[in-house]
Amino acid sequence: MIEVRQLRLDVDSNQLAEVSRLWRSNSATLGFFTAGAFQEYAAKGQILIAEDDSEQCVGYALYRISRNVVVLVHLCVATERRSSGVARALIDGLKSATQTMRGIRLSCRRDFPVAALWPRLGFVAMNDRTGRGVDRKPLTTWWLDYGHPDLFSSNLAIAMGSGQKLPVVMDANVFFDLDERNDVESEESKALAADWVQVNVELFVTPEILNEIDRQKNESLRRQERARVGQFSMVQSELAQYDRFVEEIRFLYKTPITVQDESDIRQLAYALAAGIQFFVTRDAGVICRGDVLYEQYGLTVMRPVDLVVHLDSMESEADYRPVRLAGTRLEHRLVKPGEVERLVLRFQGNAVGEKAAAFRRTITALLGNPEKCRCYVVCDGTEEVLALYAKREVDEVLSEVPLLRLNARDLDATLARYLAAHMHWRSASRRAVITKICDKFLMPVVERALTESGYSHSNGHWIRAGFPMVGTSRQMAEALSNLANGRSDVVVPLKSLSRTLSNHSLISDPFSLAKVETALWPAKITDLAIQNYIIPIQPSWARELFDEELARQDLLGANLDLALQLEGVYYRTTHFTKLAAPARILWYVSQGKNIQGSGHIRACSRLDEVVVGKPKELYRAYRRLGVYEWRDVYATARQNINSDIMALRFSQTEQMNRPVAWKRVQEVLRSRGVNTNIRSPVAIDTETFFELYEI
Template sequence: MGYALYALPHQIVRLTHLCISPDYRSRGLARQLVDAITRDHGDRFGIALKCRTDYVENALWPRLGFIERGRTPGRSKKRLPLSIWWRDHGHPDLFSSAESLDILKVALDVNVFVDIENGDDRAAAKESHALIEDWLVGQVELTITPELSREISRLPQCDSKSTQVAALTKYRTLTADHSTSDAMYQRLLDHAKSAHGLDLSIEESDRSDVRHIAEAYAAGVTVFVTRDERLSIWARSALDICGVRVMRPADVILYVDELARAQAYMPSQLLDTEYRLEPVRSMEEGNLLSFLNSSDGERKTDFLAKVRQLSAEGQKWERLILRDPHGNASALLIYGLEATQLTVPLIRVGNSRIEETIVRQLIYLARTQARQHKREIIRITDRQLSKALQRILRSEGFVCHNDAWIAFVIDLCANAAAVDEQTALAARHVDIRLTKLTTNLSPIIAADLERSLWPAKLVDSALPSYIVPIRPYWSAELFGVPQTLIPRSNSLGISREHVYYRSPIPRGERAPARLLWYVSSNSAGGLSAIIGCSRLEEVTVDSPQALHGRFQHLGVWSRQQVINASKGGKALALRFSDTELFQHHVPLRRMRQIATTFGQTLQLQSVSKISSDLFAAIYKEGQGP
C-alpha cells in the first residue's frame, strides 16, 4: 500500500522517501504516514525533506502541512533545483532557522568522476551514482583536486573527453598549498615503499593517485572516494600519516550515516592529554600561517593584517595557541571581554585528524570563560571560518547573525519563564528576537536547549534526572576526581563526550537526561559525594565486544574491562557529554538532608531517578554561592 523512510539526525526528522502504490492513492494514506511520524517523533523540531522542484508531487506537501523553506541545486547532471520542505512540530526553535546537515567534504578519484559524468549503467558505476542521489544534498559536497583536472587533460582526445572537461566546472576545485602537498606526496611515496614494498614513483597512474591524496590533505579534505582497489589497499595504512580516508562510494554513504549519528569526533584523544594551551609568543607570525583559510579564498596579506592588528591591541585580547604533543601548532584562539559579551575575532584549527574534537574543546573553553566573567553572549566575528567549523558552531547552538556567530551563555538553573526572560534580555544586545520558551518541554527539545544555552537548566521540562554511582577509579579516569598523582588539565583533559559501562540490569534510565555523578568509596576516609553533572545522550545494551567496538573512541575502558562489567553476555553503555565538575562537592550526608526537604529517599547502590527539584537543589549546592 505504501511506506515512509526517514532518519533522525540531531533534533529533526529527515524524510527521504514517501511512496504510495498507484492503486491506493487519494485515500489519505500519505497523510496517515506523515501524521504517524509526527505522532512517534513529535518531540523533535519537525520534519524536513527535499523534492525536485519540477515534480508534480510538490503540490502534495502543502496539503500535508509542509511549507517551502528554500531551494538548493540538485545532484543530477542538469543540476535541477530541489525544494526544501518543512513541517513544524511547534517547539521553540531559538533561532528560527533550518538546521544545516552539511557533514562531509569528499574529493573524487577520476574513475568515480567518469562514472558520474558518463552516466555509465555498469554495476560498478552505479555504486558511484549513489553519491549524487538528491537525499545527500546538504550532507556531502563533492569536490575535485587539481590532479583530477590534470588527469583528464592527459586522456586521449575523444568525444567523451570534451564532455568530461566541460563537467569539471560543476565541481569546486580544491585549493592546495603546493609546498604542503609536495611534502605529503613524498611522505606517502616513502610510506608505500617502506610499509608495502611498493615503488609508486614509477608508473604515472600511481604517481597521480599519490598526488590526489596529497592535495586532498593540503586542502583539509578528509575523504577521498575511489573504486581503485590497489590504491585503497596501500592508502588505508596511510591514514595515520595524512588523515585522509580512502573509501569506496558505498563506504562513503555509510560514513555519512555514522556522522549523522553524532559520532564524528574523538574526545578520548584529549584524555591524559599532552596538548597544551599557551600564549602566542612574539616572532611567531610565520607559524600562524598554517591557519590561513586559503581553500576558501583567504589571502595571506589579509590574514597577516588581521593577526597584526589583534597583536597591536595588546591586553584587549587573550591570544592562545594549542600545541600537539610534538609542539606543533594545532589551533589558534583569540578572545576578549567587552561590556556585555565575549568576542572571538579569530578561531582557527589546522589540518588534524581530531579537528572536530579540538574545535568543540575551544568552544567549551570560550563558554566557560564567558560564564566565569558573567558574559551571557559569545560573538565570533571571524569572517573566514571554514565550512566544517561553521557546521560545528551550528551544532553547538550558534546562529549566524549580521556577519557574526552568536551563542548565549545562560548561567541559570530555573523554570522556562525565568530562563526565557534572561535569554531575551541578552538577545536584545545583539538585536536577535527569540521564540518564547514554554513549560513542560519534551526531553529531546529541553536537552537541545540546554546544549544551546549551556549551562542553563530548564527544571520544569520533562527532561529526567538520575544519580549515577561511580567508583573512584573510573571517576579519576573520566573526570580527574579524585585527583591522581598526575593531575590533568580541566580545560583539555575533560573531553566533551565520554562513555561509561555497567551491567545491563534495567534501572529505567532513558536518554536524553541529566546525570549527577556520585563517587562512592568503601574505604575509610574515601570520597563519597556528588562531584558534577553531565547530559546523557544515549543508552545502549549490547554485547561487550560490540559496545567497545562502537564506543572505544569515546572512553578509557579496555575491551576486557567492558567484558568484566557485563552480565549474561550483555553490557549497558551510557554515552554522555558536557560534564560540569562542581566547585563544591556535595557529600552524602548533605545530599540526604536536601533529599529529605523534598520528601525523597535516596537509593545510591545503583542508578536512581530523582525529581527535577531535587536535581536543581543539588546542582545549586555544587555550584556554590
C-alpha cells in the same frame, strides 16, 4: 483507512520486502538504494509504512536524523493508491514519530511531478542548487517546520544546512560504478548518485584515477572516462605530504606489492595529504586496513552502503573529532612581542574580504590595551599556532571576544567547536552570564560551530547566555527579562529565551524545555520533567572523561581540558536497561584505593543518547570521541564480540563545587526510600536530584 506505523525488522520481513518492491518500481525517481541500506534503516527504526485495511503496504517513508532535523530520504506511494491521502498520512506519521525535532528537510528535482506535492503537504521551497548528474538538473530544498521555539538562532542555518558538503574521496572502483552501466556489483555505488546524497556529500577523485583509466584497453572507453572525471572535484594536496604518506602506507602492505596495491596506496595518500577524512571503496584490501588507517591517520574507510546508512554520524564526526587532538597538549598563551606580522600572515581573513592592513590595526589595537583585553594564541605540542583569539571582560555579566581566528587545516571544525565551548566555559567559570563574539570576519566553519554550540546571531554578533542559576522556568524567565533591560546588543536573544520560558505549552513539553536548559547551561530548571540518574563510574574513567582533580593525581600528569570534552561516551554492561535520554546524570565516582576524592558524587552531565549494540558497532560509532580504545570496549563486553553492551553519550559536564560523599548520598537516598549500593545506575526523582546537586 490508512494506518501508519514503524516497520520492525524483527517481525516485518514481509513488509520490508514490500517496501523494497515499491522502491524498485519507483527507483527512476528515488535513485539507487541497496538491500543492506533498507536493512540498516529498518534496524534503526527509520522506516514508516502505510497499511490499508487488509494490512497491505501501500507506501513508506524512509528518513534519517541530522542535527535535530528529519531528512526525508524516500517518500513512496504505490501507483494505484496515489491521490488518496497516503502521502499525507505518512508525513503526519513522521511528524508524530519525530515531534521533538525541528522539522523535515528534503531535496527533490524540480522537473519531477512530485515537486507539486510538497506545498500541499505543508512544505516551503527554501533554495535551489544544481544537481551533480550529467544533465545537471536543479534540485529544490523543501522545509516543513514543526513550529518549536527557535532557541539558538534567528535563521534556519542548521535546518537548511550550512551549504558545506561532506567531502569524501572515492576509489576507482566506485568511480567506474557510477557510469551508465547496470550490473549487480555497481548497484551499491550507484546509491551515491541519489539526489538526497548529492545535497550532503561532495565526492572527490584523486589524480591516480587517470592512471586507473589509462589501464583500460578500449580507447573509446578511456576517452569517455576521462571526460567523466570533470564531473567531480579533484583533490588538492602538497607533493611533500603526498610522498610522505605513500611511504608510510606502503608499510601496511605485505610484499610483494602488486600494481593494484600501488594504485590503492596512492589513492589513500592523496586523500590524507588533502586532509579529507572519509574514503569510500568496494576494495576488500583497502577495507580490511580500515581500522589501522583510522587509528594512525583518522581516515574513515567505508563501503558505499555504509556512507548511505551512516551519513548522519559521519556529519557529526566531521564536525567534532576530539580523538584527533588526543595526546595533544593545547596551550593557550599570551601573544608575544614581535609576533604580529606572523599572525597577520597566518590568520588574515582573505576568504571573507579582510585587508591585511586593517587586520594588523585590529591586532595592534587589542594588544595596546592589556588592562582590558588579552590576546591569546592556541598552540599544539610543536608550538605550531592553530588559533588566535582576544577576550575582554566588559563587566560582571558580559564577556566579549572581539577576535577569533583558526588555521588548523583539517582540524578547523573540531578546534572551532572546542573554542566555542572554551569561551563559554571561561565565562561560566567567572559566573558571567553572556558571551558575545563580535569578530566580523569569522570563517564559515566557525559560524557553523557557534550555531551548533548554542550561540545566537543577533545584530552582527554571536551571543550565548549561560545562566548560573537553579530555579523554575518562571523564575528564569523573569531573571532573563530583567537582565536584557538596558543591554540593547543582547536584548533580542535574551528576550526570546525569556518568552520561550513563559510559554505555557512549552512548559508541559519536557523535550523543548530540556533544550532551553541546554541553551542556558549551567542553568538547571527545577520544573523540567525529565529523568535523573546516579551513574557509578570507576575513578580511572572519571579521570579520563571529565574529572580534572582526579586527572591531576595521575602519575603521568594528565592534562584534562574540559572544553575538549564537549561530548563523551561511557560504555557499560546492559544489566540496567531502563536508562532513557534526555536526562541528567550525577556521576558517582566509586571508591578507589589511595585515590583522594573517590567515593563521591563529583560531576553532573546531560545524557543525550543511550544505545545498546555489539561492541564493534558501538566502538566505530563513537571512536571519534576518543578516550576509549578498542581493547577497553572489548573488555566491557567481556571479550565477546557478540555480547550487547550499552553506550551512554553525554555532554555539558560540570564539576560539583562540593562533591557529595558516600555517607551523605546514602542519607539523602534513604530519606526518600531509595536503598542502593550504587553499583549500577539508579533512577531518582527531580527533588532528590536537586537535593544532591545543591548540597
